[in-house]
Amino acid sequence: MLRIATFAAVAIALLPSDREQQQRLYERAGSTAQWVVTFCDRNSAACAKGSEYWSLFVAKAEFGAKLAYDMMREREASGLATSSLNLDQSKGRVAPALLERDSGTLTPLDKEPDWRGKHLTKNGV
Numbered sequence: 001m002l003r004i005a006t007f008a009a010v011a012i013a014l015l016p017s018d019r020e021q022q023q024r025l026y027e028r029a030g031s032t033a034q035w036v037v038t039f040c041d042r043n044s045a046a047c048a049k050g051s052e053y054w055s056l057f058v059a060k061a062e063f064g065a066k067l068a069y070d071m072m073r074e075r076e077a078s079g080l081a082t083s084s085l086n087l088d089q090s091k092g093r094v095a096p097a098l099l100e101r102d103s104g105t106l107t108p109l110d111k112e113p114d115w116r117g118k119h120l121t122k123n124g125v
Contacts, residue, residue, distance in 0.1 A: 016022050040047035 016025060
């Protein structure tokens with residue numbers, strides 16, 4: 001909200017205060033809007049190609065969304081979604097995650113956390 005208010009304040013501060021400059025800005029904004037609106041009238045080939053590309057993009061987006069939806073439905077139907085959560089089917093609860101492997105390469109010294117700091121003696125701080 002503060003960002004929008006700051007942007008609006010800067011935009012308003014940059015607007016001209018002289019009536020003649022305001023009129024020129026108004027005319028330029030109107031002619032720019034007219035130029036943008038009539039772009040396809042002046043460049044029909046570019047608009048036709050853009051329309052073709054947009055249709056292709058929309059078709060690909062629809063296919064991707066349908067594919068993702070179908071995959072999610074299949075995964076849910078086959079029960080893979082529940083098995084990926086490590087559910088204990090007999091008790092209906094989540095099994096704890098395994099944090100260590102049986103054949104790990106870490107030594108006990110590697111597993112000791114560094115963030116706990118050194119042990120202090122009674123004489124020093």
